[in-house]
Amino acid sequence: MGTKDRKEREKEELRELILRAAKDIFFEKGYAQTSIRNIADRIEYSPGTIYLHYKDKDSIFHALQQEGFKLLRQQFGVLQVVADPFERLKAMGRLYLKFAMENPEYYDLMFVIRAPMNVLEEEACWDEGQTAFNVLVNVVQECVQQGHFKGHDAEEMAYVIWSTMHGMATLSIRGRCRVISDEKRETIEILGYETFVQMLNCI
Amino acid sequence: MGTKDRKEREKEELRELILRAAKDIFFEKGYAQTSIRNIADRIEYSPGTIYLHYKDKDSIFHALQQEGFKLLRQQFGVLQVVADPFERLKAMGRLYLKFAMENPEYYDLMFVIRAPMNVLEEEACWDEGQTAFNVLVNVVQECVQQGHFKGHDAEEMAYVIWSTMHGMATLSIRGRCRVISDEKRETIEILGYETFVQMLNCI
DNA sequence: AAACTTAATGAACAGTGTTCAGTAAATCAA
DNA sequence: TTGATTTACTGAACACTGTTCATTAAGTTT
Numbered sequence: 001m002g003t004k005d006r007k008e009r010e011k012e013e014l015r016e017l018i019l020r021a022a023k024d025i026f027f028e029k030g031y032a033q034t035s036i037r038n039i040a041d042r043i044e045y046s047p048g049t050i051y052l053h054y055k056d057k058d059s060i061f062h063a064l065q066q067e068g069f070k071l072l073r074q075q076f077g078v079l080q081v082v083a084d085p086f087e088r089l090k091a092m093g094r095l096y097l098k099f100a101m102e103n104p105e106y107y108d109l110m111f112v113i114r115a116p117m118n119v120l121e122e123e124a125c126w127d128e129g130q131t132a133f134n135v136l137v138n139v140v141q142e143c144v145q146q147g148h149f150k151g152h153d154a155e156e157m158a159y160v161i162w163s164t165m166h167g168m169a170t171l172s173i174r175g176r177c178r179v180i181s182d183e184k185r186e187t188i189e190i191l192g193y194e195t196f197v198q199m200l201n202c203i
Numbered sequence: 204m205g206t207k208d209r210k211e212r213e214k215e216e217l218r219e220l221i222l223r224a225a226k227d228i229f230f231e232k233g234y235a236q237t238s239i240r241n242i243a244d245r246i247e248y249s250p251g252t253i254y255l256h257y258k259d260k261d262s263i264f265h266a267l268q269q270e271g272f273k274l275l276r277q278q279f280g281v282l283q284v285v286a287d288p289f290e291r292l293k294a295m296g297r298l299y300l301k302f303a304m305e306n307p308e309y310y311d312l313m314f315v316i317r318a319p320m321n322v323l324e325e326e327a328c329w330d331e332g333q334t335a336f337n338v339l340v341n342v343v344q345e346c347v348q349q350g351h352f353k354g355h356d357a358e359e360m361a362y363v364i365w366s367t368m369h370g371m372a373t374l375s376i377r378g379r380c381r382v383i384s385d386e387k388r389e390t391i392e393i394l395g396y397e398t399f400v401q402m403l404n405c406i
Numbered sequence: 407a408a409a410c411t412t413a414a415t416g417a418a419c420a421g422t423g424t425t426c427a428g429t430a431a432a433t434c435a436a
Numbered sequence: 437t438t439g440a441t442t443t444a445c446t447g448a449a450c451a452c453t454g455t456t457c458a459t460t461a462a463g464t465t466t
Binding site for chain 2: 111112113114117125126129130133134152153155156157159160162163164165166167168170171174175176178179180181184188191192195196198199200202203
């Protein structure tokens, strides 16, 4: 009989319900306001129930982090059609920045906030991040094979590129871009990105 | 009579005592563990007393943030002896990274954590950050006058440079550098910095 | 000595993450 | 169908958190 199956399905549904509520509150009111009690209230369960489906608060945010990586992967997927590796690399940078600006909460969870990283054991750590970085390294490697970045190691180049994109993203997300003059502030990420691409072009 | 003077001195001393305790706990056990009660316990005062000297928890961290900027300013001070602006710019980058790696807690407070920024009113916001960025823009401007970064706006260049350094710093501080291969991880910031300087050189 | 000022307290409030004994419903075995 | 067992869920309790405020005690002034 399918009782067990139904039970497992219901269990999975509640797990998903918790995650949706957590995401909604997190996106609406921020990390601090996303408490176990607030999540429980919203789905009309008691706080204790949350712990039947998630080890602790951190692991809820870890699940949301993975959701963020899934979304980023999906968006990166369309870049497969770009044949030229350097063009693909540039499109990746643009898309990465776009993702960060449009999904600052996800970005924060994926690349800034410490909480979802506490969940990771010493062994299997941050697989999603590793995979994403590998994709970047591979593209850079292809660029190298086509004659770009002469005399530079692919992983090193990938790291510098990632750092610059990540720096722009986090300065913006964490409110440190007030230092930019008014007329440029709105578009500084795009301007900065273009400048950086020019630097990549001439190396 | 100097009673009033003494009183004010004592008041200032307690303010300083609170800040020292807050800094120690923050550096030892991190942001989450730095509670008002823990601070009060350490200096053997009641929690209420803290609020006679600081508006709230955020403003304690704001005071620590300013301390961080003071330290960074001091370290940057020695670079005044470097006459050539491009050499000074490169030294600034090195020093900025060194500061971030040696004082990750201060760096976090200055450039990542949101809390000390909540204190800022809409008007006078993040003066220390603004001043620091201006210093960078000025050095870049000098470089431009010497023929560097042809056709590029100084503020834009400064932003890209800052983003890259900030990106490297935060990836490291927030534990996102596990993706780098073992043999490079230890020195990736230096390797990355050198690669970036080469990019600056050929633009 | 009395009046006033100031500094410090610590209990109280409303919140937090997390645990766990207890309950009630659903399922299984006889 | 009844009794035993498993399962899902509850909500009170614990030890915390930031913050406020009436009360107390000490110091200063008149």
